[in-house]
Amino acid sequence: MKSYSELTRDELLAIKDELEKEYKEAAAKGLKLDMSRGKPAAKQLDLSRDMLDVVNSSSDLKCEDGVDVRNYGILDGISEAKKIMADILGVSSDNVIVFGNASLNIMYDMVSRAMLFGVLGSTPWSKLDKVKFLCPVPGYDRHFAITELFDVEMINIPMKADGPDMDLVEKYVNNDESVKGIWCVPKYSNPQGITYSDEVVKRFAALKPAAKDFRIFWDNAYAIHDLYEDDKDELLEIFAECRKNGNEDMVYEFCSTSKVTFAGGGISALAASKANLDDVKRTMTIQTIGHDKVNQLRHARYFKDVNGVYEHMKKHAAILRPKFEAVINEFEKELSGLGIASWVKPKGGYFISFETMDGCAKAVVAKCKEAGVTLTGAGATYPYKKDPNDSNIRIAPSLPTEEELKQATELFILCVKLVSVDKLLETA
Amino acid sequence: MKSYSELTRDELLAIKDELEKEYKEAAAKGLKLDMSRGKPAAKQLDLSRDMLDVVNSSSDLKCEDGVDVRNYGILDGISEAKKIMADILGVSSDNVIVFGNASLNIMYDMVSRAMLFGVLGSTPWSKLDKVKFLCPVPGYDRHFAITELFDVEMINIPMKADGPDMDLVEKYVNNDESVKGIWCVPKYSNPQGITYSDEVVKRFAALKPAAKDFRIFWDNAYAIHDLYEDDKDELLEIFAECRKNGNEDMVYEFCSTSKVTFAGGGISALAASKANLDDVKRTMTIQTIGHDKVNQLRHARYFKDVNGVYEHMKKHAAILRPKFEAVINEFEKELSGLGIASWVKPKGGYFISFETMDGCAKAVVAKCKEAGVTLTGAGATYPYKKDPNDSNIRIAPSLPTEEELKQATELFILCVKLVSVDKLLETA
Numbered sequence: 001m002k003s004y005s006e007l008t009r010d011e012l013l014a015i016k017d018e019l020e021k022e023y024k025e026a027a028a029k030g031l032k033l034d035m036s037r038g039k040p041a042a043k044q045l046d047l048s049r050d051m052l053d054v055v056n057s058s059s060d061l062k063c064e065d066g067v068d069v070r071n072y073g074i075l076d077g078i079s080e081a082k083k084i085m086a087d088i089l090g091v092s093s094d095n096v097i098v099f100g101n102a103s104l105n106i107m108y109d110m111v112s113r114a115m116l117f118g119v120l121g122s123t124p125w126s127k128l129d130k131v132k133f134l135c136p137v138p139g140y141d142r143h144f145a146i147t148e149l150f151d152v153e154m155i156n157i158p159m160k161a162d163g164p165d166m167d168l169v170e171k172y173v174n175n176d177e178s179v180k181g182i183w184c185v186p187k188y189s190n191p192q193g194i195t196y197s198d199e200v201v202k203r204f205a206a207l208k209p210a211a212k213d214f215r216i217f218w219d220n221a222y223a224i225h226d227l228y229e230d231d232k233d234e235l236l237e238i239f240a241e242c243r244k245n246g247n248e249d250m251v252y253e254f255c256s257t258s259k260v261t262f263a264g265g266g267i268s269a270l271a272a273s274k275a276n277l278d279d280v281k282r283t284m285t286i287q288t289i290g291h292d293k294v295n296q297l298r299h300a301r302y303f304k305d306v307n308g309v310y311e312h313m314k315k316h317a318a319i320l321r322p323k324f325e326a327v328i329n330e331f332e333k334e335l336s337g338l339g340i341a342s343w344v345k346p347k348g349g350y351f352i353s354f355e356t357m358d359g360c361a362k363a364v365v366a367k368c369k370e371a372g373v374t375l376t377g378a379g380a381t382y383p384y385k386k387d388p389n390d391s392n393i394r395i396a397p398s399l400p401t402e403e404e405l406k407q408a409t410e411l412f413i414l415c416v417k418l419v420s421v422d423k424l425l426e427t428a
Numbered sequence: 429m430k431s432y433s434e435l436t437r438d439e440l441l442a443i444k445d446e447l448e449k450e451y452k453e454a455a456a457k458g459l460k461l462d463m464s465r466g467k468p469a470a471k472q473l474d475l476s477r478d479m480l481d482v483v484n485s486s487s488d489l490k491c492e493d494g495v496d497v498r499n500y501g502i503l504d505g506i507s508e509a510k511k512i513m514a515d516i517l518g519v520s521s522d523n524v525i526v527f528g529n530a531s532l533n534i535m536y537d538m539v540s541r542a543m544l545f546g547v548l549g550s551t552p553w554s555k556l557d558k559v560k561f562l563c564p565v566p567g568y569d570r571h572f573a574i575t576e577l578f579d580v581e582m583i584n585i586p587m588k589a590d591g592p593d594m595d596l597v598e599k600y601v602n603n604d605e606s607v608k609g610i611w612c613v614p615k616y617s618n619p620q621g622i623t624y625s626d627e628v629v630k631r632f633a634a635l636k637p638a639a640k641d642f643r644i645f646w647d648n649a650y651a652i653h654d655l656y657e658d659d660k661d662e663l664l665e666i667f668a669e670c671r672k673n674g675n676e677d678m679v680y681e682f683c684s685t686s687k688v689t690f691a692g693g694g695i696s697a698l699a700a701s702k703a704n705l706d707d708v709k710r711t712m713t714i715q716t717i718g719h720d721k722v723n724q725l726r727h728a729r730y731f732k733d734v735n736g737v738y739e740h741m742k743k744h745a746a747i748l749r750p751k752f753e754a755v756i757n758e759f760e761k762e763l764s765g766l767g768i769a770s771w772v773k774p775k776g777g778y779f780i781s782f783e784t785m786d787g788c789a790k791a792v793v794a795k796c797k798e799a800g801v802t803l804t805g806a807g808a809t810y811p812y813k814k815d816p817n818d819s820n821i822r823i824a825p826s827l828p829t830e831e832e833l834k835q836a837t838e839l840f841i842l843c844v845k846l847v848s849v850d851k852l853l854e855t856a
Contacts, residue, residue: 042496052483052722057481069692072465073467101528108715146715264500264718288532289692292723295720
C-alpha cells in the first residue's frame with residue numbers, strides 16, 4: 001500500500017469521502033463496545049468457577065499454620081497462599097505478605113504509608129518540600145493517579161524497546177534526593193507489552209539512589225500472563241540482582257490473581273526485604289487484623305501449587321491469544337505501509353499499544369466513541385493525562401467477544417485513517 | 429460474705445496462706461487458656477458454614493446491579509450487600525459503602541484520609557499543629573492504637589452508666605477546634621457492654637463542634653449482638669437525630685459481619701452522609717477498584733435479608749449466653765460482698781468489664797498469665813495503655829469452651845483475691 005504522506009491533496013480528499021461514507025454506515029449500526037479497560041472476559045472468569053467449590057461447608061477450615069481461616073489472626077497471610085504468590089514471583093515466602101483482592105490497594109497504601117510515616121525511619125514524604133516519581137511512559141494510568149493524588153511530581157521517562165531509558169533513570173535516581181520512586185510494570189508492560197531486558201533489570205538493581213528512601217514500585221502484574229507457551233518473555237528476578245549490590249531494600253514488588261482467578265475477588269501480594277516487610281507490618285498491624293484468609297485458602301487449595309497456576313494460565317492464553325491476533329492481523333492488513341500508525345505486537349499482558357501520527361490520538365478516541373466504541377481515554381497512559389505527542393492509544397482486547405472485537409477493530413482502523421487523512425490535509 | 433477491708437491483718441494473712449496454696453495447685457495444672465481477645469469460638473464460626481456453599485460453580489454470578497461479581501467494577505459494593513448492611517444499621521442503602529473483611533481498616537483509612545486530604549475540603553489534619561480525639565474510657569484498644577499511631581492527642585472521657593460523660597464531650601467538642609474526633613462503641617460498648625441512652629445519642633447529634641471537620645467515629649460493632657432476645661438494648665439511630673439538627677455530616681458509622689459470619693472473612697461497611705461518602709469515594713476510586721464482590725454476594729444470598737441476619741444472631745446468642753452467665757455467676761458467688769471488685773453484667777457484645785481495687789489490675793493479669801491464663805493486658809482499655817487507676821480488666825469469654833472458661837474464671841477469681849489481699853496488707 002502507498003503511504004498516505006505520498007498522496008496528493010486530491011487523492012486524500014477522495015479517500016476521505018470514501019472513509020466518511022463508511023464511518024456514517026458504521027455509526028448507524030449503534031455499536032456499544034468497550035475496549036477501554038483490561039477486564040477479563042466472562043469466559044476467562046469461568047475458568048475459575050470450580051474454585052468456588054473447593055472451600056465448602058464440609059471442608060477442613062484449618063490452614064497449614066493450624067489456624068482456622070474463618071477466625072481472626074495471621075496478619076501477613078496463610079502459609080500456603082504465601083508460598084504460591086512467592087513462587088509466582090520467584091522469591092521466598094518469607095519475603096511475602098498476602099493482602100486482599102487488589103494489588104492497587106497495596107500500592108496506594110505503600111505510598112500513603114511513606115507519606116505519613118516515612119520509609120524505614122526516613123522523614124515522612126508529606127513533610128518534604130518536594131517528592132518526585134519517575135514514570136516510564138506510556139504507562140499505567142492508575143499508577144499515575146496515585147502519585148497525582150499525593151501531589152508527587154511525575155517525570156516522564158521514555159520507554160525503549162527493552163524497558164525504560166536507563167541513562168535517564170540513573171541520572172535522576174542517583175543524583176536527585178527528591179526522587180523517591182519509580183513506577184514499573186517490568187513484564188509485558190502496560191500498555192506496550194514490553195518486558196525489561198536482563199541488562200535493564202541489572203541496571204535497576206545497581207542503582208545508587210541519592211535518597212535512601214527511594215523505592216522501585218515493581219508492579220509485576222503480568223508475571224505469568226504469557227500468550228505463547230513456546231515464546232515467553234523471561235524477566236530477571238530483581239531481588240536476587242539487588243542482593244548482589246546490597247540493594248535489597250530498594251524494591252517493593254506487587255502481584256495479584258486479579259487476572260488469574262477473579263478480577264473482583266482474587267488475592268494480592270507484596271514482596272519485599274525483611275526490613276521493609278517489618279516496616280510495613282508495624283503500621284499494618286494497626287490498620288487491620290488481617291485480610292480474608294478464607295479466600296486465601298480457597299486459592300491455595302484450588303491451585304495446590306504454582307504449577308496449578310501455570311496450567312491455569314495456559315487456558316487464559318488460549319482465550320486471549322486469538323483476540324490479540326485478530327486485532328494485530330487487522331492492523332497489519334489495513335494499516336501496514338500507510339505510514340500513519342505503528343503498534344507493538346505483545347507476547348503477553350493485556351494491552352496493545354498503538355501510535356497514531358502526532359496530534360491524532362484524542363481525535364481517534366473521540367471519533368470511536370461517537371460511533372459507539374469506547375477506548376481508554378487518549379493521554380491516560382501519561383502522567384497528568386498529558387501525552388506530549390497526542391499519539392498513544394491503549395487497546396484492551398480482552399473483554400469483547402471475538403465478533404465484537406472484529407467490529408470494534410474495523411471501526412478503530414476506520415477512525416485512524418479518517419483522522420490521519422484530516423491531519424495530512426491540514427498541510428497537504 | 430465479709431468485706432476484705434473489715435478483716436484484721438491476721439485474718440488477711442490466713443486468707444493469703446490459703447489462697448497461695450490454691451494458686452500453687454492451679455499453676456501446677458499447666459493451663460493454657462486465652463480470654464484476651466473477642467474472638468468467636470469454633471462453634472460460632474460453624475453457624476455460617478453453609479454460607480460457603482451458596483456461591484458455587486453452578487451459581488448465577490451476576491448481582492442485582494447486573495454486574496458479574498467476579499469482574500472489576502462497582503466501587504461501593506453490590507446493592508444486595510449494601511441493603512443488608514444498611515438495614516442492620518437502620519439507614520438507607522444510599523448512605524452505605526461496603527468494604528472488605530475488616531471495619532477496623534475502614535476506620536484506619538478514614539483517619540489516614542483526613543490526615544492526608546482533610547475532611548470535605550478542610551485542612552489535612554497532618555498539617556495542623558495539634559489534633560485531639562476524645563476517648564470514652566474504658567474503651568477499645570485498637571481504636572486508641574490508630575490515633576496513637578497518627579500522633580493524635582487522646583483525651584479520656586469517663587463512661588457513665590448510659591454512655592460517655594456528655595457534659596465533658598460538649599465542653600471539648602463545642603469549644604476546642606483541635607478536637608477532631610471521638611471514638612464511640614455506642615451499643616454494648618467495648619469493654620463495658622453499655623448502650624448509650626437516647627438522651628446521650630440526642631446530645632451527640634446536637635453537638636455544635638468548634639471544628640467543622642469534627643467527626644464522630646460511631647463504631648457500631650455490636651449493633652445486633654444481643655444476648656437476650658427478650659431483653660435487648662435499643663440504640664437510637666443517630667443519623668435521624670443528626671438530621672434534625674442539620675448535623676448529618678458529623679458522623680461516620682462502621683459495622684461488619686466479623687462477629688456474624690467469619691471474623692477473618694466477613695464484609696464491612698461505612699455509613700455516612702452523601703457529602704461524606706462522595707468525599708471518601710474521591711480518593712477511594714484511586715485506592716482500589718473495589719472490594720471483593722464475590723464475598724459480598726455470598727453474604728447477601730446466604731442471609732437473603734436482614735431478617736436472616738437476625739435469626740442467625742439468635743444462634744450466636746445461644747452459644748455466648750451461657751459463657752457470659754458462667755463467668756458472671758462465678759463472680760457473684762465468689763466475689764460479691766468482698767468489697768474488692770465490681771463488674772458489669774452486659775446484655776450483649778463480647779466483653780465483661782471488671783474493676784479491681786485501685787492499683788491491682790496489672791498484678792492480677794500478671795498472676796493469671798503466670799498460671800497459664802492470658803487476659804487482655806491491663807491498661808489496654810485506656811489510651812496509651814495507661815489506666816490511671818490500674819483497675820480495669822477486659823474479659824473476653826467467647827473463645828474458650830465452657831469447661832476452659834470455668835477453669836480460667838476460677839483462676840482469675842483466685843488471682844483477684846490474692847492480689848487484693850496483698851494490697852490490703854500493704855496498709856493493714
